[in-house]
Amino acid sequence: MAVPDEPEVDSGDLATALAAGSTDALAEIYRQWSGLVHTIALRSLGDVGDAEDVTQQVFVSAWNGRHTFRPEHGSISAWLVGITKHRIADLRTQRFRNHRNLKAVALEPSATTSVTDDSDWAERLLLVHELERMGDPRALILRMAFLQDRSHDDISSTLGLPLGTVKSHIRRGLVQLRERLKEVDRVSS
Template sequence: MALDELVAEQDDLAARFVSGSREALAEVYARWSALVYTVALRALDDAHDAEDVTQQVFVSAWGSRHTLRPREGALPGWLIGITRHRIADVRTQRYRRARNVAAVAALAPEVGSPPTEADIAQRLLVAHEVDRLGEPRASVLRMAFIEDLPQEEIARRLDLPLGTVKSHVRRGLVQLRNRLEEVDDVAP
């Protein structure tokens, strides 16, 4: 196939995609999902995150297909642009998760030292606040930080999507941090 024919075929596919053809969506996915996955995997170095990004890219592309302007080679570049945004979102989530974990870890006493009354009180407060988060968020946090289970295992045990587990961890830590900050502000 000559380059001109390939470009014309891509432009036709892009036009059908923009018009809402589900067959065009399937063809776009078949052609470029491996590229999107590879870019995400290289950037994130995690197969599960790369799979999530790939799915998010095509869901976003379908939802915002009206923004695509079919012209020479626009479709693959447009998909890679969406991929870069989703990769940035995952990196931001990772940063926030690490920051929240560090904040909770800072509450833990040093290993080897006997717990003080203040340490015990703080642990009870944290346990109480985790319980107040409700289910399944409280169970997700306990499994992640007390049982030290990977998020994939938590998702399997609780029969939840991996993205939902990740959201519960992130949002639960934020809620917990905010509540503990409120308690610190009130404490004498």
């Protein structure tokens, strides 16, 4: 026997409940429209992790800005799409800045690294190249964590990213670098 779908809650009622501070209303809004938000973010950014981060940021922003929603100006879905577009634009701006900063860091010599022979220099160039291939924000986060010896909390607050996202980028970035370095070792052996 098929279970009937739950009836959709009226958008006007949801908006009123959300504005009044109902977490149940936020949960229902998330249930109904998180797929739309995630799909827009994924198609715009092309990265599942970034899309998940943007989706989270959109619903946090919706909660924090719940008093700004005006049903007479548009639907909840249109409001969420607007927030999503702003969060995507913010992330793209951040990527651009991070990329610009990453290039500056890659070109400046490190005070703690002394290059004594050709193999050290080659490894350093390979690492810089792989970080550039990796792209931001992951490469910037790895540089901050390992070259600048900054804590995960510091990186999170500096970049305005959730702590879990920073940790995920570090873990995935290290796995990616390890695989690439193994590949280079196999070729050079």
